Amino acid sequence: MSNKAIINCENVSKQFGYFFALKKISFQVREDTVFGIAGANGAGKTTLIKILSGLLKPTFGKIMFGDMNYDDNSNIIKQNIGITTDESFLFEELTIFENLKYYANLHLNFDKRNIETLIDHYCKKFNLTDWINEPVRILSHGMKQKVELIRGVIHEPSILFLDEPFSGLDYNATTMLINFFKDLKKNKNVSIILTTHKTEVFQQICDDLIILKKGKINKAITNEQFSEAEIKSFY
Amino acid sequence: MKNEKISSKSRLKLLKVILSKDLKSELRQINDLFAIFLFDIISIFIFSSVYNFGTQYQTMPLEIFVIENWLIIFFTTVYIMTKLFVKEKDSGTIGGLISSPVSANLILMSKIIFCFILLTFVEVILFLFSVFISAPSIANFSSSQLLIFICFGVLLPTLDLSICGSLVSAFSMYVKNKSFILPILLFPLILPIITPIISINIKILEGELISSLFYEIIFFSAHIILMSSIMTLTSEALLYD
Numbered sequence: 446m447s448n449k450a451i452i453n454c455e456n457v458s459k460q461f462g463y464f465f466a467l468k469k470i471s472f473q474v475r476e477d478t479v480f481g482i483a484g485a486n487g488a489g490k491t492t493l494i495k496i497l498s499g500l501l502k503p504t505f506g507k508i509m510f511g512d513m514n515y516d517d518n519s520n521i522i523k524q525n526i527g528i529t530t531d532e533s534f535l536f537e538e539l540t541i542f543e544n545l546k547y548y549a550n551l552h553l554n555f556d557k558r559n560i561e562t563l564i565d566h567y568c569k570k571f572n573l574t575d576w577i578n579e580p581v582r583i584l585s586h587g588m589k590q591k592v593e594l595i596r597g598v599i600h601e602p603s604i605l606f607l608d609e610p611f612s613g614l615d616y617n618a619t620t621m622l623i624n625f626f627k628d629l630k631k632n633k634n635v636s637i638i639l640t641t642h643k644t645e646v647f648q649q650i651c652d653d654l655i656i657l658k659k660g661k662i663n664k665a666i667t668n669e670q671f672s673e674a675e676i677k678s679f680y
Numbered sequence: 681m682k683n684e685k686i687s688s689k690s691r692l693k694l695l696k697v698i699l700s701k702d703l704k705s706e707l708r709q710i711n712d713l714f715a716i717f718l719f720d721i722i723s724i725f726i727f728s729s730v731y732n733f734g735t736q737y738q739t740m741p742l743e744i745f746v747i748e749n750w751l752i753i754f755f756t757t758v759y760i761m762t763k764l765f766v767k768e769k770d771s772g773t774i775g776g777l778i779s780s781p782v783s784a785n786l787i788l789m790s791k792i793i794f795c796f797i798l799l800t801f802v803e804v805i806l807f808l809f810s811v812f813i814s815a816p817s818i819a820n821f822s823s824s825q826l827l828i829f830i831c832f833g834v835l836l837p838t839l840d841l842s843i844c845g846s847l848v849s850a851f852s853m854y855v856k857n858k859s860f861i862l863p864i865l866l867f868p869l870i871l872p873i874i875t876p877i878i879s880i881n882i883k884i885l886e887g888e889l890i891s892s893l894f895y896e897i898i899f900f901s902a903h904i905i906l907m908s909s910i911m912t913l914t915s916e917a918l919l920y921d
Contacts, residue, residue, distance in 0.1 A: 500775055502920055523781035534776030536701070538708035543701075550697045551780040553690050580708075596776075 450511075451476040451604060451636050452497065457506030459492050459660075466492040468660045469506070474653070479630055479637040481647045484657035490640040491531060491608050493657070497638060498528040498606040510604070524554045527602035529593045531609055537582035541573060541592050544581060545599050552600035560599075567595040570625070586613040594622070598629065605629065607639040611646065619643070626650055694782055698790040703797070706763070716756055720806045723752045728814045738815065745816035746881040749806060753799070754870065756806075757845050758863050760798050764791045764849035765919075766858050774853070774919075784915035788846060795842040803834055818885055829884045832893055836900050837877045843907045844869045850911075850918040873903055 452474035459467040467489045474480045482490045495501040497508065499519060508515045510522045535544050545564045549557065568574050571591040581589060590613050597605060611619050627650060629635040641647070647654055648668075656664045706713065727748045731740055740748075768774040777787055810816075844866060852861045880896040911918075 498779055500779055520781045520783065523779060526779070528779050530775065532772035532775055534773050534779075536705050536773055537771065538705050539701070543704070547697065547701045548776060548780070551694065551777075551782055553694070553781070 449476045450474065452638070453509040454497070455507045455509070457493075457496060457503045457508060459489075459496060459501065460504040466660055467496070467503075470657075470660075470662055472655055472662065472665060474636060474638060477630060477634050477636055478652035479626065479639065479650045481651035481654040482638065482640040482657060483644070483647060483654060484640075484663075487659075488657040489660040490657055494528075494606050494608045494638065494640055495530065498526055498530075499523060500528070500530070524552055524600075525602055526604045526606065527597035527600065528606040529590075529597040529608065529610060530606075531612070533589055533593060534596065535581045535589060535592060538580055540578050540580055541568065541584075542577050544592065545595055548596045549599045555601050563599065564595075567599065571595060571621075587615065587618065590614060591618070598635075601633070603635060605635050605637045607637065609641055610639060611641055611643050619646075623649055691783075691786055694786055695790050695793070698777070698782070698787070699793055702790070702794045706794075706798070712763070716759060716802055717805055719759075720752055720756060720802060721809055723755075724748065724806070724810045724813050728810075731814070739817045740814045742816055742818065742882055742885050743878075745810065745814055746878055746885065748814065749810050750874075750877055750881070752806060753803060753841070754874075756802050757795075757799065757841050757870075758866060760795055760802075761845040761849045761862055761866065762858070763798070764795060764846055765853040766849055766862070769853040778919060784919045785912055787919060788850060788911055788915050791846045791849070792839075792842050795845050796839055799838050799842060799845075800835065803838060807834075816885075821885070821887070825884065825887060828890055828893075829881075832890075832897060833881045833884045836897070837873065837880070840873055840900055840904050840907070841870060843904060843911065847907060847911050847918075853918075869907070873900065876900060 450473040454470060454472050454474075457467060457470045458465060470489075470493065482493060484490050492501065496503050499515065499522070510518070510525075513522060515522060534548075536547070539547070542564055545567075546560060549555075549560050549563075564577070565574070568577050571594070573588065573591060573595075576584065576588065581592065584592065590610070594607075594610060597607070610622060614622065623646065626637055626639075630637060630650075637650075639646075639651075652668050654666050654668075655662050656666075728740065731744060732738065765774065768777065811818075848862060848865045848869060852858050852865060855861045876896045876899045880893055880900075883892055883896075
């Protein structure tokens with residue numbers, strides 16, 4: 446774990462019509478850490494994740510990835526990030542394999558010679574091997590969620606954005622996923638930014654946490670200061 | 681962070697990846713394609729039957745034949761437009777494209793080519809059927825004229841329609857009443873090219889020389905350049921909410 450900031454968010458605001466979903470948010474994400482974003486429904490978690498990953502543009506403020514400004518280097522930054530959101534990016538008519546291969550091929554900065562082996566490896570890890578050649582439309586919500594996660598990591602990103610990655614997953618899948626994220630952070634030096642309503646997850650994997658309330662940062666805490674009861678009090 | 685510059689070769693590769701995904705996805709929804717062909721064939725049949733019944737003529741004049749075909753193509757374009765950005769927005773997959781390291785211009789270009797391929801495919805079937813069903817009065821049509829007809833009478837206008845269709849589809853993707861907005865936005869854009877399309881088709885089918893098509897070709901080229909420029913300048917704003 447280093448203290449070098451991989452993401453620097455400065456006074457970011459997002460306005461939808463007259464409504465401010467985010468109001469002057471500023472924080473830093475340290476390299477090789479798991480950064481949690483907590484908050485009740487409507488606090489602005491998803492909007493923040495979408496802005497950080499480039500799906501939405503901030504109305505005001507600046508986001509720096511290392512020493513790179515997002516607006517001037519969006520393609521380089523996008524090569525290095527992975528994202529899963531509440532919306533599915535999967536094509537229902539295509540198979541799991543075709544979807545994963547398509548998204549992997551959109552990223553040019555990693556070795557694609559072993560792409561088929563890599564897809565097989567992830568599908569095996571997430572118990573999807575039997576479904577690999579089935580169209581996505583026949584999969585259950587939990588299975589789609591797993592495919593979404595593989596889609597987010599298949600191109601070996603250095604920053605991973607996860608919006609509610611545990612929704613629709615059973616206890617075993619959640620535990621497996623937590624271990625998977627720990628492994629990504631430890632062995633592949635991936636920085637992870639995640640939102641979830643499962644407050645116990647923050648204690649298990651997050652190094653830093655911000656709690657949002659009505660579009661503002663209500664509290665910023667580090668792992669040593671975590672208390673599940675305190676986090677729950679903000680919901 | 682890994683920093684790799686995207687070369688022209690890589691751009692072509694990305695274009696191929698997006699295009700092949702779109703085509704594969706389209707072929708898996710064969711019912712949609714079938715619906716388009718059914719609409720086209722039924723329309724030709726109704727047009728021909730009404731004409732033959734009303735006039736008692738067995739062959740259709742060139743003017744009616746050309747207008748019949750292109751009227752059907754305009755309506756087909758509206759349907760195909762919904763398959764471009766609007767469908768990707770509704771299914772949420774547009775987020776996958778936007779969050780990928782693919783430039784907005786490349787995404788738009790891939791949709792133009794996809795629209796062009798679909799429209800051309802529909803037009804081939806449409807023209808073949810309409811020649812047999814409507815029996816237009818085309819005489820002494822040489823192979824060189826056929827080539828001119830395909831290039832300037834079909835492909836050039838189709839490219840123009842594809843650019844306008846993609847532009848409108850991208851523009852209306854975030855609008856609430858998409859199905860209402862799509863034709864309203866499309867028709868003013870294609871209105872200036874309707875007359876040149878009809879006139880170039882009639883001239884070629886009547887056997888006129890390529891030199892007489894000069895003004896129409898210039899007009900199409902200017903319209904294509906204008907629409908492409910608007911698209912390039914607004915591409916970022918079009919794709920982001």
